[in-house]
Amino acid sequence: MRDDPPAVSCTGLSYAFGQTKAVDGLDLTVVSGEVFGLLGPNGAGKTTAIRCVTTLLPVPTGMVRVFGHDAATEQMAVRRLLGYVPQQLSADAGLTGRENVSLFARVFDVPRRERVARVGQALEAVGLADAADRLAATYSGGMVRRLELAQALVSAPRLLMLDEPTIGLDPIARTSVWEHIMAVRAATGMTVLVTTHYMDEADQYCDRIALMHHGRVRALGTPEQLTDDLRARLGDGSVPTLEDVFRDVAGSGLEDGGGEFRDVRRTRNTASRVG
Ligand SMILES: Nc1ncnc2c1ncn2[C@@H]1O[C@H](COP(=O)(O)OP(=O)(O)OP(=O)(O)O)[C@@H](O)[C@H]1O
Numbered sequence: 001m002r003d004d005p006p007a008v009s010c011t012g013l014s015y016a017f018g019q020t021k022a023v024d025g026l027d028l029t030v031v032s033g034e035v036f037g038l039l040g041p042n043g044a045g046k047t048t049a050i051r052c053v054t055t056l057l058p059v060p061t062g063m064v065r066v067f068g069h070d071a072a073t074e075q076m077a078v079r080r081l082l083g084y085v086p087q088q089l090s091a092d093a094g095l096t097g098r099e100n101v102s103l104f105a106r107v108f109d110v111p112r113r114e115r116v117a118r119v120g121q122a123l124e125a126v127g128l129a130d131a132a133d134r135l136a137a138t139y140s141g142g143m144v145r146r147l148e149l150a151q152a153l154v155s156a157p158r159l160l161m162l163d164e165p166t167i168g169l170d171p172i173a174r175t176s177v178w179e180h181i182m183a184v185r186a187a188t189g190m191t192v193l194v195t196t197h198y199m200d201e202a203d204q205y206c207d208r209i210a211l212m213h214h215g216r217v218r219a220l221g222t223p224e225q226l227t228d229d230l231r232a233r234l235g236d237g238s239v240p241t242l243e244d245v246f247r248d249v250a251g252s253g254l255e256d257g258g259g260e261f262r263d264v265r266r267t268r269n270t271a272s273r274v275g
Contacts, residue, residue, distance in 0.1 A: 004032040005068035007159045007191035008053055012062035014215070015048050022048040024215030026062070030159075035185065035192040037202040040212035041250045046195040047087065047163055049212070053193070054084050054161060066159060080108075082159040083152030087167070091147050093137035097128050100136055101150045108155035122150040126180045142173025146180060153184060160185075162194040166201065174198070178205055199242045209242075211249045218249045 008030035015023040023045040030036040038046045051057040055075045064071035066078045091100050101119045123132045126146040166174040203223045211219040230240040
């Protein structure tokens with residue numbers, strides 16, 4: 001509905017780790033019902049911004065609202081509205097798929113009498129109904145990612161937040177993860193906020209994209225708007241891709257590899273654990 005408050009609204013959000021300004025005056029609005037992509041080089045501040053929205057990190061400066069609720073003062077209300085799939089492994093290899101999702105159903109207060117059905121629906125929604133009673137340790141990387149998706153979906157969130165949901169997966173597993181996300185979104189109308197390094201995924205699945213660099217949004221629009229803007233600016237007849245827009249925004253930050261050692265190590269850890 002047009003009068004719906006935005007799913008996410010950040011105004012002047014800043015967050016520093018010691019001297020490092022991870023997020024530096026971020027202004028961002030995610031409209032209810034859209035698939036919104038947050039892109040940027042390693043260390044741009046995407047994960048930190050997302051953690052502030054989830055209330056996992058406090059909001060030291062600025063304002064963050066989720067469907068109108070203040071993340072600083074209404075933490076429980078915010079948490080009830082969102083599902084979060086972090087970069088780090090959140091499934092327990094020693095439990096079955098069903099047990100993993102049941103655990104999240106309990107943590108997120110899914111009413112006891114609805115739990116069995118809701119856990120089954122979440123597993124079905126990600127294509128894991130047949131594998132539900134196997135140990136997660138036996139799952140492929142793509143299945144683990146879909147299990148984590150089911151964990152986030154079991155509370156029927158209005159806002160699903162995914163941090164690099166397809167990193168380290170092969171192209172078929174990546175497509176499968178996205179198809180399940182898009183099917184649930186079509187069925188429920190939930191809003192999706194996703195970070196990714198894959199330009200093709202952003203282009204194909206995101207309604208709008210924000211390109212972040214050094215803790216701020218540097219470009220914002222639909223994939224077409226972003227490429228059209230760069231084409232108009234270049235004016236040399238070339239047809240830029242989203243990757244060109246990314247390079248244009250991030251500039252020299254990409255040439256030195258982007259991010260710091262810990263950013264690279266973290267990304268690789270994430271990739272290897274699902275690979
Ligand atoms: N726990 C932490 N302690 C100290 N510095 C941190 C911590 N987490 C992040 N940073 C720093 O904050 C900045 C932003 O990091 P953040 O993880 O938010 O970026 P990102 O855009 O999500 O990167 P990536 O694409 O690698 O996930 C980086 O310079 C990073 O080194």
